[in-house]
Amino acid sequence: MTRKNCVYCGKEITQRSSEHIIQNALGGVYESEDICCPECNNAVSRYVDAPFTKIFNPITGGIKNFSKTNNPKSLQPCTGTVLYQGQTYHANIKAGKVVACPDLSRQLRCDATKLPLEIVSYDFNLENAAFQTGMGKIAFNYALDCGIDLSVLKHGMHVQKSGNDITGISFNYEMFPFCALNPLDLRLELHTPFSPYHCLILFEQNSKLWCYIDLFNTFQYYVLLSDKMSALNKVHGVAAQTVQKIDRxxxxxxxxxxxxxxxxxxxxxxxxxxxxxxxxxxxxxxxxRKSQKTDLNDIIAPRVKSVSYDYFLDPNTDKRDLPLFGQSMRLYFNEFDRLNTNTFRTMTTCSNVNNVFSYPEAVLSVSQNNEVYFRRYALAKFKTLNYFLTQQNR
Ligand SMILES: [Zn+2]
Known part of the structure; x- marks a missing residue:
């Protein structure tokens, strides 16, 4: 279908403009020409995308062969922590290099960037409104692209106007971080070699419309787009892509x-x-011509294969988890060993075999009842990412 009116200003779209579903600056390759007019496209990049993508500077500047750019001049600086002689210091980092370390420089009265500093972690500011709004926009765009009616999504989108001019756009949907709740997911997420990719899954469940967002295989969230979906509107969408340039x-x-x-x-x-x-x-x-767009199966299935071998061969595997591991395998893969995208990240086994639960609802419940587990998972994911980024520039 072709949308007649811009979703933001409501005016008739006379000129098609291409909007990235996941922000271009994050290497997003899925686009839609069916969302907004060129003026509103500019407003979205100014008010939503620019502050949001800034949060990811440590990654976009740190991934080798990142699809967006290889030009070090266009890489944005970010902040993080460096290690020097057993002490940690706050530092400014650009393209994997420390460009300023004021505390250490002051302490030693020299230019500390000349010292052998080891970058141990990067800062990500996820608590701010820009993060909430940027993630909301991705879910909103993807739902529209999958054919969801604007009226279902409108409640979370806010356009500020002064006269006829748009002076701000924000998104506000309920959202919370994902957490691996079964032994298969836990292994998949934390015990396979890290490689960054993006993935989106849109699904309808118990009259709720969810979008699962996974950016750089680290920033994993459920966004609740609507809780008033009719069960008649069975919707489902999956989009996956790599973020590293394909070897040309x-x-x-x-x-x-x-x-x-x-x-x-x-x-x-x-x-x-x-x-x-x-x-x-x-x-x-x-x-x-080969695009970075890919089938989610091609990303997940090979990893699960390696995980499964390790799992069954590892003498340290807690054998009590075996039935649950097996059940998760059956839940996620069909008889041809292909990923079942109707259940992946939408349903999960949980602690007792023979029960499957709504994944987002199980995550919500764990986040409330077992906050420690929840935090430990998030920390482990960030450690993996930080390790990947700090190793990239060795
Ligand atoms: Zn418009």
């Missing part, structure tokens, strides 16, 4: 036999070619 180098085609060439052709989806040179040229085009 063309492989060396040292194929000796025609059979090898056929394998290369199949691997890169080239349907016909005349000779090896022609094939190399066509593969080059195919690689350049």
């Amino acid at each position: 180098t063309v492989p060396d085609l040292d194929a000796q036999r025609p059979k090898d060439l056929l394998i290369f052709a199949q691997q890169y989806g080239v349907r016909s070619f005349t000779d090896a040179t022609d094939l190399a040229q066509k593969i080059k085009v195919a690689i350049a």
Whole structure:
């Protein structure tokens, strides 16, 4: 369908403008031309996206081959903690390098950035309104893109106007962080090699409309978009993408036999070619066109496979968890070992076998009854991210 009127100002859309569902500055590749007019698109980037994406500067400046940019001049500075001779200090960091460490410089009366400082963590400000509004916008955009009517979502969107001019846009939906509640998710999230990706899952459950947002495989939240959904509107959407640039180098085609060439052709989806040179040229085009958009199954399934081997072979595995682990596997994967996106992050097993629960509601309940577990999970995820970022620039 094509929307007639802009969701923010209500005016007729005369000129199509492309809006990123996940912010462009975060490497988001999903776009929609069906949300707003160009003027409101600008207002959204000014009032919502700019303050939101700033929070992620430590990551966007720290990921190698980040899809948005590789130009160090355009990387924004951020803050974090560095270690020097057993003491920690607050520091300003840019592109993985310490650019200022005022406390230590003052203490030693020298330029501390010349010292061997080890970055041990980055600061993320998640408590501010910009974070709430930015996450709300992603959920709002994605729901619209999945065909949800504006009237269902409108209550969480606020447009401030002065006369005819928009002077602010904000989003305010109930939201809370995700926490892994079954042994499979726990292993998947904390015991597999970290690689950053984004994922969105929109689902309707018990008349509630949820959006699960996972940014950089670290910032994981449930956003409640509506609690007045009719059970007739079965909706479901999944979007996943990598955030690192795909290696664009063309492989060396040292194929000796025609059979090898056929394998290369199949691997890169080239349907016909005349000779090896022609094939190399066509593969080059195919690689350049390859998008970072991907199937969530392709991200999760290989990780789960490695987790499962470890789980069953590890003598330290608490065997009491086995039935629950097995049940989670059956819940998440179909008979062909493909990820079942209707249940992944929407339903979970929880402590006793033979029961499945709404994931967001189970998370809410754990966050209220077992705050320690909840915090420990969040901390472990951040540790993994920090380790990844600090190792990137070694
Ligand atoms: Zn507008």
